[in-house]
Structure formats: structure tokens, C-alpha cells
Amino acid sequence: MGTYRAPVEDMNFLVDEVLDVEAVLGSLPDFADYGLGPELTTALLDEAAKLAGDELAPLRRVGDEHPATCADGVVTASPGFEDALNKLGEGGWIGISSDANYGGQGLPEIYNTVGTEMWNSANLALGLAPMLSSGAALAIHAHGTEAQKQTYLEKMHTGQWMGTMNLTESGAGSDLGVMKTRAVPEGDHYRITGQKIYITWGDHQATENIIHLVLAKLPDAPAGSRGISLFIVPKFLVNEDGSLGERNDVYPVSTEHKLGIHGSPTCVMAFGDNEGAIGYLLGEENNGLACMFTMMNEARLKVGVQGLSASEGALQKAVAYARERVQGGKPIIEHADVKRMLLVMRSLTEAMRALAYAEAITMDLAHRGPQEVRGEQQRRIDLMIPVIKGWLTEVGQEVASLGVQVHGGMGYIEETGAAQYLRDVRITPIYEGTNGIQAADLVARKLGRDGGATMEAVAAEIRATIAQLEASDDVRLAPLAAPLAAALAEQEHCTQLVLAALKEDASVAMGASFEYMMQTGYLFGGWQMARSALVAAGKLAAGSDNPFYEAKIATAAFYAEQILPRCAGHAGAVAGAAGQLQSFPLEWI
Template sequence: MSHYNAPTRDMRFVINELLGLEKLAELPGLEEAKPDLVDAIIEEAARFSGEVLAPLNRVGDTDGAKLEGETVRATPGFAEAYQQFVESGWNGAAASPEYGGMGLPEVVATAAQEMWQSSNMAWGLCPMLTAGAIEALKHHGSDEQKSLYLEKMVSGQWAGAMDLTEPSAGSDLSVIRTRAVPEGDRYRLFGQKIFITWGEHEMAENIVHLVLARTPDAPAGVKGISLFIVPKYLVNADGSLGERNDYRCTALEHKLGIHGSPTCVMSYGDNEGAIGYLVGEEGKGLAYMFTMMNEARHKVGVQGLAIAERAYQQAVAYARERVQGRPVGHKDANPVPIAHHPDVRRMLMTMRSAIEAMRALAYSAAASMDEARHHPDAERRAHQQSRVDLLIPIVKGWCTELGLEMTSLGVQVHGGMGFIEETGAAQHLRDARIAPIYEGTNGIQANDLVGRKLLRDNGQAMQTLVAELRQNIASLSELTPLAGWQQPLNAGLEQLEAATEWLLSNGAADPVQATANSYHYMMLAGYVTGAGLMARGAFLAQQAIDAGSDDPFYRQKLATAQFYIEQLLPRAKAHAESVSHGSSAVMAIPVDEL
């Protein structure tokens, strides 16, 4: 199914009303982000996604990337779409105007990112990785490196890639073996990397790889890892392209989904060594790479939201057309579309309300990024950076877990036809399955949330978030139709607080206690934070209705918020109870008896 309609109305509501675009536009560097301009950008991004990218989604699944010799051939139509994307300036949406970018707020760029990923996730991975590489170089590259690479990467003339994983080093990067041998002011790299997304292609004229490797005298472990720029074509001092570097793609992985995205096995230094240039200082490569990883992890969370939205749209369209069965309680009536049946409505409302909560959470994290980067007050910037650090593992983990669940529901709505590839519902499920895995599995995200974000600051960032969510809930008492929602919402907050306290009391002394159920804590935090944001959205919607608005959108916001509170928020209690049970049951059976 190629059809895709970007949910621009809800995007604008979240950006303009829920998160307060006007306040963001007061920040230095973001003054141009007025509502009219942002609306125009969102509408144009929606047009490009629907008309150019979405029709190629199915093509990418059936006619994916291919390795021909040492050349990776992209899906037919992908390169042309990429050129249109670059020519329209989309690649630099959130990048600094200093390097030719639009300088849009991250929250607006996140809306565009949702559309790229929703309309064509496999294609969207290419500019997504470039954006992460840009962030890493902007923060850690030398002035010379920034001058040489960033403008062309921001424009999309050159693409970026991230090279971490090796056959012997999956998520544990401390044991990587790729070598970087010094040679004057540069290095020669030797080794192999796997799972390199868009590691080789011809859509851009150059690909700038950021590669983790070890120098000869580097210590073992993470302190011995350095980061190197390894371009596909060497770059001359004047910015022109030189000779082909000594690396190649030796294989493409055969994957469950995202077939249009080449996942490459890369070999460095088969001849004299791939030429690379050190970023920053030796031994700090992993810290530098996390700048790129955090950028990518947020965008992967957006992928979970995006693919769920695509699956929902297809499921709704099918449910409105597929005639089967009579209405409940009306045996003599004519058969009706399955959207009339309560259980199908339950599935569709589960998808819709989860999507709206995910969107609010992902965009909220992006708005905090904007404040952390642009607010004139240093204390406020630090506060918002703490919020970003706290939310990113939740956005990545919770949104991708829900994305997988919602695409599975999309198949279920289709019934038997969902299991048939021709309908396209199965592709969304297959594509969604990678999101909980890459850029750090969701178990790693959960451990990061508990170990680094919760225990390290003794729960301060989480307590601040909970206090803000409590304010959202308290405001419901001002509006009579919503006052009854306070009890279940406050119960969710209390469950999150209790689980937080349990981890603070038990996790610091015993890391096994902290990590055995960190997944449940991550999911608990997602459901409760999503509920607080949905409550705030409902408050704004009810205010608009009370002020005389007859826009059906606001009525729908109230309905999805009520459904979320009644049908999805109760899951928080189960996750909270799992946290408080600790590690005993998790670790009860010895490894050799599993």
C-alpha cells in the first residue's frame, strides 16, 4: 500500500499548543520558527512524504538494495527521491545555518523525521545516519574537519555512516579489534565492521564514515577506542574529491525487513590500509560516538512512532472497507464494515491513542533538546539536558516496543489478509522489528535509564519530571468533564514513584537488582509519562471546546486521552509490580538449565 497521509493536524497541535512553539521561537537562533512558517514546512514535508517517498516503500521491500561486485545498487527510484530531498534542502532541516542548514527547531525537524520514516523507513535511514554524523563532527571535529566536511554533509551532497559493530563485538564495543596505525597526520585502518546501515551506495557522491578503532598502543577496554573519519573518497584541501579509499562492502545482510536499506559488511584495509583522520583525542572515541548515538536513538524512537502511524492508517482504511458480520445486537441487519465491531474498534483505538502518546513524548524530548542547545540561561540549559538524557532511553525503548505491538495489531485488523504480503500490512511489522534492536537494544536502553540516568543523580531528573506531570494532572480539576481522570493518573504517578524509590534503595548496592527488571521500569516510565502528556493535551482540547470551538479534532483528542487512561495506563501497574519483585525469579534457574 503506497498511500500515506501525514497526521499534520496532530503534529501541529503537539508543537504549537502542547509544547508551546511561541516560547521556543523566543530562543536565540530559533526566532524564525513562527507558526505560519512551521505549518508551511510541515505541509510541504507531508507532500514530499506522501507523493515521493510513500510510493517507493513497497518497491523497497520487494526490490531491495543489491550488491553488484563492490557496488551497492539502491532500490529503483530511491536515488531520484534522494536527489529531490537534497535539492529541497530537507537534509539540513535542523542543522545550523553556519553550515548551510535551515536551523529549524529540533521539534519541527522531528515532525519531518516522523514523516520520512513513516512513508519509507528503509529510505529514511540514509539521511537519519547522516544527521547523527553531522552532530558528532559539529561537537568533536576540528575546525579544519568541520570546514572540509560539514557543509556538504548538511546539504546531503555527501552522506554519513556510523561504523561500530564487529563480528566479535556486538553491543560490547570495548572489545573491538579494528586497528588504526599512525602515519604522519593521518592513520591507516585495518579491520571489518558489520551491520553498517547505508554503509555503501551511490545516492550521494561521497560517504563519510565515522569508524571506531584502536591505535597500536591503546589500552584494553573502552579507554582504548578512538574515532576516525574515513571517507569513501579522500577529500583534497580544496574540498574536491580524490582517490577511492581502501575499504569496500563485501556483503549485504539478508534481513527480516527494511530491505531497501543496505546493511553492509565493510572491510577496511584489504590493500595498504584505509586512510582515516582522528576526531578529537585518542581514547575518547566512544564518548564522541555517543553524541551521534543519542541523536540516532531519539530518531529510532521516532521510527517506532512512525511505523505505527503507517500501520494504523492502513488498518483504518481496511477496516472501513472490509464488509464482514452484522452489527453486535442486530442479527437481522445487513453486514457492515469491520470497523463497526467493538473488538476492531478496540484495536484501532489502541493504535491511535498509543501513537498520540508516543508523538507527544518524542516531540517533548525534541523540545527539551532545543532548550538545552539554545536557552540563554546556563542553568536552564543544564536542566533541559538532564531531561533529554532521561527521556532518550524511554523514547527509544518504549516507542519502539509500542511500534512493534501496533504494527502487529495492524496485521490483526486485516485478519487473514494481514498475513498475506500483498496487502502490505506484514511489511510494517517486519520493518518495525529492527527498531527495538539497533542503536542499542532496548535492554541496553533500560539499563542506561536505570544505571546511568536514575542511580547516578539519585533520581533527581525523574523526580523533576514527575513533579511536572503532577502539575498537568492537577490542572484537570479546573475543568469539570476531566476532573474524574485525576485518580487513575495520580495512581500511575504513584506507581512510578514507588518503583523509582525501590530501585534507588536496592539498585545501587546490587546491580543485578537494578537491571533484572529495568525493562519494566522503562515501560512504566513510558506509559506514565505518556499519560501525563495526554492529560495535558486533553486539558487544552477541553479549553478549546469550552471557548466555543467546534473543531472535531478536539473532541477526538478527548476520546483518545480517555481511552489511553482507561485501556493503556493500567499496564503501568503490572510493570511497577514486576520492578518491586526484584531479581530472584529472573535469576532463579541456572544458565545451564535454561
Template structure:
């Protein structure tokens, strides 16, 4: 692909998002999904969108042309995902889950299974889900009770109930293919005894045509706070003893296989935070430019002063700057993870491949937890910019906030993601993944430390990064000393600190490039005074963009990174009041 090719693809994705998908945001939320006579219907406006989305080949855009994709780099595919998700995340969940389920069959299925299911899923003719959660097995999949009984022909009878299944049932496609975690009779307890099965809603004949229903029945759909256009269903498998599944991959390898889709979903959930935040920010900026309220603070008590748009008020600017800087850092973090996937694919040595995959393994939980948490706060701050109108449904801000909240909960709560980071992530490859990532941060600091404009902000990043590294080692020593409760109790705090340092790193890195580009524009245009430079930004979009990137790095360093060392020191104080409380004490 050339740069022009990829920019053309992104422009087409933007047209789809803005002109076709975004108009369904409020309508889909208002209509929601309905459950009647055992069948689920999605908002009517989703049907035409689904058709056009798949006609454009967007579902498998990042896959090889051999399976119906376009072979786009993951980095570009993430950018497309942001556009689609920002337009309407409830809709995005249908193709997103279908892609993940098809990807499992792509990676682990037999040729027969690929021909039977995968191609029709990648094309959008059929849809897919992921079926893990049960009424008694949420975050703890050791407790899975769904069973699989082997039949003489090598297939399995599946029996059990799965709940909170996103896109679990709907009328967008004539068939839905469910990857289902279940335990084969006689296999050991716990996650080591779980296998994964392909369970279609409608059975598929040998010639590829649809056969009879597969005894997969919908028990109902959830009535949710947000993402109302996404059908969240309870699915009953084998109520009549006729649900047939095919083993995907090896027996007792279900968790290992499903982790491919789980990690994809976690990255997608982090992207949901970015999607919602970027949409909320754009609306907040536009509203702030239009809403007239109050006099300019510099006018003092001048009785002749005229009211100004609220973007002129310092507190509104601070809120917008907080949103902007976090969003740009989150976007860099998400796209860097996609870049790691691309680099891993083309790596020339096993060591190089392991290093890129190491970044991915370490950062997946951070992307999920940090970006979904900050995404929620950004939507809330956007509502504050609107004031009372932001709380009203005639404006989109309250829906962005409602839709985003679930991202902090599903695909593993953010508290669990933080525990995974501290308990597993930091020790991966004997700590090599973390050391390599911190090494990249230190290289950036060394490069930017003497920068004329950004040097002092880089020094703030250096202090924050060093404090984070020291806290990491403090956790290691605490564990060796038997004080393992300290890192467990403070895992969430560490995840936030870790994320802040990474965002600061990406912002400083981008600001260095932006500062050089901006200086070149100023020189070319003869803008050699602050007054001329400010005037140029008003008429030159590139100059305004680059100045904004530099400003984001400066603001984030002073506003956020200056707090990191103090937060690290607070963790080291080893305060265990929450653990010393009796259950009774929490009630008073």
C-alpha cells in the same frame, strides 16, 4: 519563524512524503539492495527521491543557515522526520545517518575537516554512516579490535572490519564518509582507549576534489527481514594497508564524541517506532472504514440486517483505540524531547540549560525502547484489523511490521536501554533529572485533578505515577541493601511502567486543552445535547479531532494506567526464578 512559516514547511514536507517518497515503499522493498562485483546498488526508485529530497534542503533543515541549513526548530524537524519516515523508513536511513555523521564533524571537527567533509554531507552531495559494530564487538564496544597506526603526517592507517553498517555502501552518492571507532596502537584497552576517525570511501584532495579509493572495501550486504531498501554492509578497512583516516576530536575521546550520534540515532529509532505505527494506524482505520463484514452487533439475529463495515464492530474499535492512544502519547513523548533540545538552545541560565538537557538525557533511552516496542505491537495490531489480508504482501501492513522489528534491536537492544535507564538514568545529577520529570507529572496532576470531565482519569494517573515513584525508591533501597539483581532483572518492566506513566501524563495534558477547545466549539455551534455533539463531530473535523484526543486519554487511563500499580507490586515481590534456573533447566 512565524506559525504560518512552519505550517507551510510541514505542508511541503507532507507533499514530499506522500507524493514522492511513499510510492517507493513497496517497490524499494521488492527490489531491495544488490551486491555485485564489490559494489552495492540501492533500489532504482531511490535515486530520484534522493535528488528531490536534497534539492529541497531537507537533510540539514534543522541546522544553521551558516552550514547550509534552514534553522528550523528541532520540534518541527522531528515532525518532518515522522512524515518522511512514515513514508519509507528504509529510505529515511540514508539522510538520517548522513546528518548524524556530518553533525559529529560539525561539533568536533577542525575548520579544515568541516570544509573538507561537512558541507558536502549536509547538502547530500556525499553521504555518511556510523561504524561501531564488529563481528566480535556488538553491544560491548570494549572489544573493538579495529586499529589505527599514526603516520608521520599526523594521519592514521586504519585496519579492521565493521559489520551491520546501515547505509554502509551504496550508489546514491559518489563518496561516503565513515566515522570509525578504532584504537590507536599503544592506547589502553576498553572503551577509554577508543578514538574516532573520519574515513572517506574515496580520498579527498586538498582542493576538495575526489582522489583515489581509500581501501574501504565492502565484504557483502545482509539479507534482512525488513528495511530491505537500506544497505546493511560489512566493511573491510585497510585490506591492502592503504586506508587513511583523520582523527576527529581528541585521542581516546572516541566514545564521548560518538555518543552524540548514538543518542541521535536512538531518538531516531524511537521515531522509527512512531513513524511505522502512525502509517500502520492510518491504513488500518481506512481499511476498517471500507471492509464490509458481519452484521451490526446491535441487530442481534435480525435476518434482514445488512452487513456493516468492520469499524462498527466493538473489538475493532478497541484495537484502533489502543493504537491511537499509544501513538498520540508516543508522538508527544518524542516531540517533548525535541522541545527540550530547543529550550536548551535558548536557555538563559546554566541551571535552566542543565534541567532541559537533564530531561533529554533521562528520556532518550525511554523514547528508543518504549516507542520501538510499542511501534511493533501497533503494527501487529494493525495487521489484526486487516485479518488474513494483513498477512499478505498486497497490503502494506506486513511490510510495516517487518521494517519496524529491527528498531527494537539496533542502536542498543531495548533490554540494554532499560538497563541504562535503571543503572544510570535514574541516578543522573544525583536523581535530579528523574525528580524534575516526576515533578512535571505531579504539576499536571494537580492542574487536572479537579477537571470536570477528566478528573477521575487524572486520579488514575496519580495512582500510577505514585506507584512508579515508589518503585523507583524501592530500587534504590534494594541497591543499598546489596540486592542489585532485583532492579537489573526488572529493568525492562520498569522501563515499560515509566513509559506508560509518561504517555498517560502527556495524554491527560493534551486532553485538558482539547476538552476546553471542544467545549468552545460546542457552545459556538449550539451543540448542547449529546445527539447534537455527535452530529457535529461528523461534519466538523476540529470537533472530531478534539473529541478523539479526550477519548484517547480516557481509554489509556482505564486500559493501561490501571494496571501500573499491580505491575509495580509484582516487581516488589522480588521473584528470582529466572536467575535460579540452571542452563540445563531451560532446555526442558
């Protein structure tokens, strides 16, 4: 019933034809020598697709059925996982968009995003390892000393070492200000003591060293989150010549027993149970949370891509099953409701991909674009991060659940593998900041800090796309304009409602925030689908007979007809956020 094969045609289409990476990024100093364009994109994506489909995907069920385990302070990974991780490192995929001066490939972030989708579609539990390691390396790159960069980055970028982030503690959850892990100064380093939970790929034998980034408090630290510092705590200490020294006092206590992502060793980690773990300050004392957010923002974007990844995997499995399963004398794909579910799955998946890839370009411009645009692009990606993390992971659950439904009773039977997508993706709305936190961040910080100016700039781009649809001679594009315009008008009205609530009663704004985030996600998805349809129509008008372009327009039209109307429902909930949500007595719940 099908195995994962990366949708390289859609990926190539987005990168080179819709987003035109060559024109947008090709002349920038950081990328001028790379020859960005279709030839490079095709070569990279074809190789990544082979690795994902041939090496990672067959291990998806293996990891689910044979979870990572921990015994006597040692984690044993699922069979085949360590070899697959080594192949990712050897291929240069872990540091594909990292600084070439420190062992990375130096390519644009868009290629890292495409790779992230492939690894996680093929095997989400395994794909977590390079994703978190890249984020840890990014934090060291942004806040480390030159000596720290020279010590750690090249081996992390090449996959010889891997990294983790250690935030959460038992009883603390998202409230990092009450953490108990402590760091005591000792010469040129610190002694770290404490315990962290939910540490993704906290221990394994796939790489010779693991570089833990650990949040802890100094003895005289200010109260709350203002008193948190960030430390580099290697599994093995590193000698001055770069060789490995003695084992540090950091050990896994156990691996969590989880709903999904069984192949990912999610560890309870103990720091300093013996003489104290040696750690090195990253950034400034009492500024650790800001340093860690460099990593977390990167991770939040990639978690959004995980929602997309699970959707693509679930879609492929559901389509394969629907074509093979015969009921009533015909394949079930011909039954109206099954066709409906598959089209919902396909249109949402393509919308998620288009949005994630478009904003990967924004990240490239924010970090490596002309100086005069970096501030504007950074504000835009800051706005997009909670939408991408929140909307893509919520929709990812829906698509994976529909994949189970397409299978009928067989979807509920583990041997088909359909349920694993649903179980695996269920963590994505929770970790790296729950989606409630993402919604609050979108409204209170990203929307509130500039009075909606960045959101209005995006709205202006959507209006320009609507104008293009209305002006087109292609009769297939006209039906896309009115639903997109209606959704935009509703979202702009809700933006003003939320901004007013922030000034008058912040609790109302917070009550509306999740619905507003979802409304915005559906709007942005529809906008990106419309952009793709415009490009596809242009290709057909130029003489192409590729059915892919016809399908792209039809899928965008389905999204406009069947998905964009969801915006109105969310708009109604935003408008009603001052009602029963506020007044309903807690004792009645």
C-alpha cells in the same frame, strides 16, 4: 486500501498549541529571526507531507520487493531510492536543524523530529539514510576541528554527501572493547584496517561521497573501551580545495539479508584490504566512544521516532482496511474487538508522538536555551533518551502487530503491505543499543547518577497536570485525573525500589530495569495525552467547533481507561525482581 498521508493536524496541534514553540523557543537568539509560529509550522509541515506522501511512500513496497544489492564492491539501491534521497537533500530537509553556519537550515530540533516521523512513516528503509547522516554530521560538529567542519559539514547538511557510523564487528556485538579494527598513525592521517558489519546505508550511488565515522584502536591503545578512537574515513578523499580526490580503500563486501528494511543497504564494510584506508582522527585519541555517543544519543531518539513512524503507517493502513472490509453485513470497524484494536493503536500512536515532540523541545533548550537552563534540560533529555528509544520501539511492535491482526488473514499475506510495517519495525528494539541496554542505562546511569532527582522533577510536572485536570470545569477531563495519579504513585514507588536495589544488589535493579522503563513510558505517554486534552478542552471552551479537539479528549480518556492500567502490571514485576528472576537456576531455562 490507503496510502500514507502525514497526520499534519495532530502534528501542528502539538507543535504550536500544546508545546507552543513560538513562546518557548521564538525569542531565543538562535531562533529570533525565523518567525517561529503557526504560519511557519504549517508551511514546513505541508511541504514535508507532500514529499513524504508523494515521493517516499510509493517506494516503500518497491524497496521491500526489490532490496538493495551488492556486487563487485558496488551497492545498487532499490529503484527510485537515490532520486528520493536527492529530493530530500535539495529540499533542505537533511540539515533542517543543523548549524546555519555550515549549510544547515538552523531551525529547532522539533521540526527535524516531525520530518523524521514523516520520512520513516512513509518509508522506514529510506528514512534511515538522512537520519544516520545527520547524526554523523552532528558528531563532526561537536568534536571536529574547524578545518574538518569546513571540509565536510556543508555538503553533508545539504545532502550532497552522506554519512554513516561504523561500530559493530563480527563477534563483538555491543562489546566494543574487543574490536579488532586498527588505526596506525601515518603523518597527518592514519591507516585504517578492519571490517565492520551492520552498516546502515554503508554504500550507495545516491551521493557523490560518503563520510564514514569508524571506531578503531591505535597500536598502543589501553585495553577495553577506554582505548577506542574515532576516525573520519571518506569514500573518496577530499582535496584541499574541497574537490574529490582518489577512491579510498573502503568497500562494501556484501549487503545483509534481513527480516525487514530491505531497501536499506545494510553493509559489511572492509577498510584497508589493499593499502589501508586513510582516516583522520575525530576528537582525541582513545576518546572515540565519547565522540560516537554524541551521534548515538541523537540516533537513539530518532530510532524511538521510527517506532512511532511505523505505528502511524500501520494505523492508517488498518483503519482504511477496517472501513472497507465488510463482514457480517457491516464494515469490520463496527465490530467491537476491531474497534478496540484500532483505538489501542491510535491512542498509543498519539501518546508516542506527544512524548517524542515534547522532548525534542527539551533538546532545543539543552543545546540553544539560556545558559542557566541548559544543564537541567540536558539532564532531562539524558533521562528521556532511553525511555523514548525503548518504550516507543516496544510499543511500535505492538501497534504494527495489531495492524496485521485487524487485516485478519490478509494481514499475513505480503501483498497487502501490513506485514511490512511489522517486519520493518522489528529492528528498532535491537539497533543503536538493544532495549535491554536502554533499560540498564535508564536505571544505572540516568536514575542512579542523581538519586532520582531528575525523575522527581518530571514527576512534579505530572502532578501539576493532574491538579489542572482536577480543577477543570470540563466534565470530560475529570476521568483522566485518577488513573494518571494512580500510575504516577506506582511509578514513584518503583523508582524508590530501584534506587534501593542499586545500592543493595545491582543485579536486582538490572532485573527490574526493563519493566521499569516500560512502566515509565506508559506513564509519560499518559501525561502527554492529558496535556493535549487540557489544551483541546481550552480550544472548545473558547468556541471552537473543530471535531479534532473532541476526538483528542476522547482518545486521551481511552488511554487513561485502557492503557494506563498497564503500569500496575509493570509495577508488580518491578516489585518482584528479587524473586525467581534472581534465584531461577540457569540450567532449568
